[in-house]
Amino acid sequence: MPDLIETTGAIVGVDVGGTKTHLRALVAGETVDRVVPSELWRAGAIFDDTVNFDRLAQLVLETAGTVPDVTIVGSHGIDSTRQRLQATALLGERMPGHVEVVNDAVLLAPAMGLETAVCVIAGTGSVIVGFDADGEPVTADGYGWLIADDASAPGISRRAAVALLRAVDESGAAAMADPLGARFLAAFEAVDHVDLALRFQAAASEASWGGFAPEVFAAVADGSTIAQTVIAASATHLADAVVAVRRRGARGSDVVAAGGVMTAQPLLAELLRTELRTRDGALHLHVLDEPPVVGALALAAARRDQFSPRKVLL
Known part of the structure; x- marks a missing residue:
């Protein structure tokens, strides 16, 4: 009993x-x-x-x-x-x-301490969640690291790999001289871009791809134009998703952002803040400072x- x-x-x-x-x-x-x-x-x-x-x-x-x-x-x-x-x-x-x-x-x-906000997570995954007038969630993204979650750690790495390989398609192997290329080759022990593509896919996992994301931000600091474009695209993706859930009924002009990528990488937060302002001056971004x-x-x-x-x- x-x-x-x-x-x-x-x-x-x-x-x-x-x-x-x-x-x-x-x-x-x-x-x-x-x-x-x-x-x-x-x-x-x-x-x-x-x-x-x-x-x-x-x-x-x-x-x-x-x-x-x-x-x-x-x-x-x-x-x-x-x-x-x-x-x-x-x-x-x-x-x-x-x-x-x-x-x-x-x-x-x-x-x-907010009652109403659109919430953005960029970490192991990425998802945007707001709530409509009935209290029901209105979401965007969050479909998983392999096919979506473009501002997550593995999503940023995936986007970076694709951007680097497209740069090679456009400009030839010289594109691998970009600081992002050097970091990719070292991390995946690849000898060239073809070998990198094979090794990157063979290592496909949330942990492996996610673990490389800090290297993308480090490449920005090294002057990588490709990495800068990747991070900017991730911020654009998040801002577009915030606008989308508000258009679908999510209430509030406050946007609260959290997750390991967001809190560890100020560049992403600043780019997201700028992107939100260009879409709606009433949107106000808060980066969570509490767990x-x-x-x-x-x-x-x-x-x-x-x-x-x-x-x-x-």
Whole structure:
């Protein structure tokens, strides 16, 4: 028989990224912080194995050390209302209290203390999320590193490889003298552009391509015109997506940007700010200066205020 447990007022916020999972619990006025590699509990993508949700529930309960009243999870890979409801149901079956799973971009506005904003993530993946007048998400991109997510770390590397090879098509092998070419050849141990194309594709993975993205920004600093064009195109892509979700009903003129690429590379943020201004002078970009888990905990606190403590099944 399951035990009846009186909830304690504890709340938990979780930010699930492509590489790491950040948990923060508020228990009896004390904050518990924990960061673990996402691969510690997640096998493949979040829906690839339902046991992922067993492990995530266990991780939440271990972090809180008690039964939380409310758990809010913002997760990479929750990109539709169907997925949100499915993930919420799967996690809710495995742990007590009020549980919600949302896209990780949803955490950005509350993390900045904003009620309404269009949220932009550029990190392991890239996605743009806004909300319409009914509170339903309006999204763009987020389809995965191999075919989309053009401003993600692997997406920037993919775009850079294509741009370099197109430059060779246009100008001949001399184009490889661009600083970006030297960095590509060294990173993939290639002898020329043909060998690079083969090795780059053979190494296709989120981690491998994503790991090269800092080299693209470093090549800009070295004077690479090709790398500069790649980063500018990524900023344009994000700005176009922000405009698109607003045209489709997303509310707010504040834009909150986060993710490892965005926060580690000021050039991308500055180019995005410029691109947004050229499209609509009312758009105001904020680069998140708090970990997104702050937003998850803020949402959990708001949900807790809607519920009174109650007994739940454990």
